[in-house]
Amino acid sequence: MAEKRRILVIDDEVDMLETLGRLLGRLGYDCATLTDPTKTVEVLTDLRPEIILTDLVMPTLGGLEVLRMAREILPDTQVIIITGFATIESAVSAIKEGAFDYLSKPFTVDQLEITIKRAEEKLDLVAENQSLRSQLKEKYDFSNIIGANGGLRHVMDMVRKIIASEINILILGESGSGKELIARGIHANTSRKGPFVDINCASLPNNLLESELFGHEKGAFTGAHTGKAGLMEVANGGTLFLDEIGEMSKELQTKLLKALEQRSFRRVGGTKEIHVDIRILAATNRDLEEAIIQGTFREDLYYRLNVISIHLPPLRERVQDIPLLTVFFLRQFAEHVGKHLHSVTPDAMELLQQYAWPGNVRELKNVIERAVVLCETETITVADLPERLRKKGRYPLHTVLNPDIPFHQAKKEWIESFEVAYIKKLLERHNGNISDAAKACGVDRKTIHRLLGKHEIEA
DSSP, X not given: OOOOOEEEEEOSOHHHHHHHHHHHHHTTOEEEEESOGGGHHHHXXXXXXXXXXXXXXXXXXXXXXXXXXXXXHOTTOEEEEEEOGGGHHHHHHHHHTTOOEEEESSOOHHHHHHHHHHHHHHHHHHHHHHHHHHHHHHHTOGGGSTTTTTTTHHHHHHHHHHTTSOOOEEEEOOXXXXXXXXXXXXXXXXXXXXXXXXXXXXXXXXXXXXXXHHEEOTTSSTTOOSOEEOHHHHTTTSXXXXXXXXXXXXXXXXXXXHHHHHTEEOOBTOOSOEEOOOEEEEEESSOHHHHHHHTSSOHHHHHHHXXXXXXXXXXXXXXXXXXXXXHHHHHHHHHHHTOOOOEEOHHHHHHHHHSOOTTHHHHHHHHHHHHHHHOOSSEEOGGGSOHHHHSSSSSOHHHHOOTTSOHHHHHHHHXXXXXXXXXXXXXXXXXXXXXXXXXHHTOOHHHHHHHHHHTTOOO
């Protein structure tokens, strides 16, 4: 049996109070009454009603004061104002202050019941939204992100420091490294009530991207048969995630910069200024500083977006996270296809940890999904892995080549991949003894320690 809604009725007229009390009781509500509105704070704190019916005009304390107290103490409680004909204008003002609705005297039982039912629907909606936000926050809780205590530890430490602020953040990292996951986590763990809205700036041509961002008015261009709100408008009160911002044209960068500076914009073909409150998170796999030098990215927009930057390391620099990610994806896909897979053989896991993962976490996810489909036993073996992983050599050169990034960056990543693989194998051979490892490879102990620190490798 559903729990009765708690309703508090406040009115200085005893007859009205008794009538409403009996009526609401018959309608199935847990009703309390109060003749002295000066005791509102005490009763609200003790009773914690979900709905309040209060007269607007009372000699000691008016309905507007009751409304303000309720919004301060119980912000989710729905307040319904009861008013005489002469004070309807005041009741409408109360709506603007946050009252749910008003009933003008005299009102019928049906009018009262309908208004309360609508208030209950609002309560249910608020509760549902709070539940969804709680689930979202739990899903994107940073402690639940695989790698939060491993290869992403330093990233998570920085994110936790800046998450409560409203500053714009630029998330850097290769494709598939989890930039959107971090962006969604930042939004889910803030107090922003609005939605998380994302757009991939590389997926649309310039003219369509402008319309998607700013919206358009009817007749703004061929095919614009109706007006449409842009994503900046949709994200009002929330977060706008601009993925692959480095692919945006210079012309559109200029318009975006103006919108961010003024916190307002006009729809394509429109004249009305639309003001928004949004937080910007942007991401790219490109070197924007190099793009500035080449003249393809605005320097002023870069500094507007890059108040703080977060760099996500590629998966090949997070080798310690690969077993955890593998098990997570294994269970996820096995459950989806109804297979009883529970583990990966040591040889297969070694190959997974040796591979360079140019597609990062996204590629690992796809590899495990493929293996789950192909596997005919309860354990994934080397035979279930793609040929490129089974080839000899820990970091084949072709797996880390990415023509979309500058030469110096590709070279740097190749060298770092080699260093990680070499140091790990070296320490493995010498049972973690740094002195023996340094002597065997012809360097001093400081060099080994430096590389361990650089790549966050535990000896």
